[in-house]
Amino acid sequence: MKLLVFAGSARSESFNRRLARVAADAARAAGAQATLLELADYDIPMYHAELEARGTPPDVIRLKEAMDAHPAWIIATPEYNGSYTGLLKNTLDWTSSPVAGHPVFADASRPFAGKVVGMLSASNGALGGLRAQSHLAPLLLNLGCWLAPRAYALPRAASAFDAQGQLLDAEQQAQVADVVRQVLWAAGRLHGEQA
Numbered sequence: 001m002k003l004l005v006f007a008g009s010a011r012s013e014s015f016n017r018r019l020a021r022v023a024a025d026a027a028r029a030a031g032a033q034a035t036l037l038e039l040a041d042y043d044i045p046m047y048h049a050e051l052e053a054r055g056t057p058p059d060v061i062r063l064k065e066a067m068d069a070h071p072a073w074i075i076a077t078p079e080y081n082g083s084y085t086g087l088l089k090n091t092l093d094w095t096s097s098p099v100a101g102h103p104v105f106a107d108a109s110r111p112f113a114g115k116v117v118g119m120l121s122a123s124n125g126a127l128g129g130l131r132a133q134s135h136l137a138p139l140l141l142n143l144g145c146w147l148a149p150r151a152y153a154l155p156r157a158a159s160a161f162d163a164q165g166q167l168l169d170a171e172q173q174a175q176v177a178d179v180v181r182q183v184l185w186a187a188g189r190l191h192g193e194q195a
């Protein structure tokens with residue numbers, strides 16, 4: 001199973017980028033082929049329709065291709081003002097917008113519909129970014145994703161990782177691995193074990 005993992009933060013010391021790495025490692029330990037993608041590697045401007053009408057940026061196409069190539073995704077979202085980040089929203093807006101005349105992405109259902117998606121979040125607060133997940137969930141469902149019912153929000157994230165980026169608490173590690181396993185299980189049934 002091919003799993004795409006990314007965080008809605010580009011911050012170098014991001015808790016969510018660290019959590020995404022933990023999830024990718026857990027996926028590999030479970031036998032999946034995990035791709036850890038960094039949104040900072042994609043040069044994507046703020047969306048507006050006139051800009052798009054002049055041509056979808058090449059990095060948006062590149063990101064759509066990466067998303068399309070993976071039947072299962074894990075998204076680790078930060079929480080900004082009780083919701084997910086502008087970076088993540090802008091990314092999802094661009095990548096969900098059909099590309100006129102494109103051989104694959106003129107189809108408005110690509111790359112979102114049918115993807116199995118698991119949500120993670122991390123914050124230094126007590127709720128671990130849970131409210132960001134509650135905003136992200138309806139967006140993903142609206143785009144036709146199969147949202148995994150179990151998610152995990154990592155609280156007190158500033159003290160949760162060791163110097164190597166591993167989670168210090170075995171129970172928290174198990175919670176992340178559970179979300180990953182659930183996504184791989186569901187994607188295997190929807191897309192076939194070999195996807």
Ligand SMILES: Cc1cc2nc3c(=O)[nH]c(=O)nc-3n(C[C@H](O)[C@H](O)[C@H](O)COP(=O)(O)O)c2cc1C
Nearest residue numbers: 009011014015016017078079080081082123125129
């Ligand atoms: C504009 C802004 C709003 C924030 N709002 C929240 C919030 O509502 N809840 C929360 O737990 N943390 C909030 N934070 C703190 C973030 O959780 C923190 O910056 C975190 O490190 C972001 O995730 P990252 O480490 O993956 O970049 C906010 C941060 C910013 C910059």
